[in-house]
Amino acid sequence: MTTDSVVRTFVEYFEDRGQRRITGSTLLPPPGDPVLFTTSGMHPLTPYLEGRPHPLGRRLVNVQRCLRTTDLDEVGDRTHLTVFEMLGTWSLGDYEGRQSLDWGYGLLTEGLGIDPGLLHATVFAGDGQTGPDTESLDLWERHGVPVELTVDDNWWSNGPTGPCGPDSEIFYWTGDTPPCSTPTQDDRWVEIWNHVMMRYRRLDDGTLVPLPQRNVDTGLGLERLASLLQGRTSVFECDVFEPWRRLLPGLWVLDENDLRLVGDHLRSAVVILGDGVRPSATGRGYVLRRLLRRTLTVLWRDDPTRGLGDLPDELVRHTLGHFRQDADAAALRQILAEEEQRFRRLLERGRQVLARPRFLGSLDDEDFRYLHDTHGLPRDLVVSLRSQ
Incomplete structure (x- = not known):
């Protein structure tokens, strides 16, 4: 299945379920946003996740180009890219997480033909502030998908304060043997889709308060999914590359x-x-x-x-x-x-x-500032040149 076919199947599947497609994807965030680049599909939707009505309604789907500099050191492995496309769906105060996961399972197994036996899910186990995500757990058990319960790995937030909530991640088995172990214990389980049940806002003092509306935000990396469907061992081997x-x-x-x-x-x-x-x-x-x-x-x-x-x-x-x-x-x-x-x-x-005598020995922060401000030499470039 080509990458274009994956996009078409994904969008049409959710349009058939009442989602409206957002168009106009760009790496540049909306005016006034403090971040440099769009890092996920939900990024441009933050105001609507907090209650503002979206002009297209409560059910949305899109294909968003994203850039993440936090993954630069991981580029070159099997799954990470600097610029990639994110397939996403949203419920803005409409359906709940159980419905989102059920549709997600249907798309993966029926729409894209993935063997259900190659799937594994993780679910929020609960902590001192909120209880376990029993709805997601029940849904996966009904479909016969094995579940691993975690705490930190299944709680989504976009920072120390703001919208947050439990999530359920779907993993795909990439090993040469029958599936074994769990996603946190074996990296042959590759994450392909995250469903976030965005129900709370974390305040400055760490307490959680309910959001005005309960949202569901999902995202999966297009190139990662396409490479798996095409039987490739890395994102760099899928058809777009x-x-x-x-x-x-x-x-x-x-x-x-x-x-x-x-x-x-x-x-x-x-x-x-x-x-x-x-x-x-x-x-x-x-x-x-x-x-x-x-x-x-x-x-x-x-x-x-x-x-x-x-x-x-x-x-x-x-x-x-x-x-x-x-x-x-x-x-x-x-x-x-x-x-x-x-x-x-x-x-x-x-x-x-x-090569000047002053810079032949060890350098301190004042030296690095001088080299940057006077000669335009960034710290990382200075370190690289000295290592040569």
Whole structure:
């Protein structure tokens, strides 16, 4: 099943159950939002989860492009990407968690053809403030899906205060043996879908008060689900990465981990550029700059003549098309080339500065501040240059 087929099946399944599709996905949060990028499907919906009426009604479905910098160090493993798409559904004071889980089970087993015997669920066990999530537990037992009860792993919040509640996560078995153990004990269980029963608001003093409406927020990573349905061992082997895996090895000789990182970061950079962000020293632009510099650092490790100008136009156009972005591929490739030259000049200047006697020994915070403020050398770049 192709990634496009997964999206179509998901959206149509929930539209048949009264969900209205939200359109206009972008990495950029709504005006006034303090975060740099949209990190989940629920992010743009926060005001509606807190009670504001949504213009499309109480039942929603969407496909949201997301970016998470918290996962950068994990990019290259089987399941993590910097930019990815999140399939999501919401009940804004309409149906409850039991209904959401029942529909989710139906989509996975009937709509997508997943063997029920390869599924496992986790459910909130209860703590000192709230009791166990017996509704979710009963639902899974009725379907014959094994359940593991946890506390911290099945309580969702978006920070120390604000909306929160118990969640139930659905896992898929990826091992070569019959399913065994539990999701918290065996990483061959891969999480594919989280259903959050958003019922409370946590106050500054830690107490919980009921929200004006009981919501359900669900999300599952599209690329992760597609790779499992396609029988692949990692998200980098699903069909949306096919052009990258076909063209990059012939361009640059890289080991598997570096190939994944370079492909992920360049693909993510194209999407960020496609949403109108440009490289800069702060904010969103610095996230973009950091991705490109991490990429170049890997490419230049074995061959300093490698450059982003070698990136095939097909990869830029394919990525823009997949994410439904109307941007000029040639203009984006020019920005990549300019950013590469800027980084080359910075590296040369950095090497000259760090060769001075003052910086040959250990550096303290004052040294790092001076290097950044006077010479434009970020701390992570200084550390990288000194390690070389």
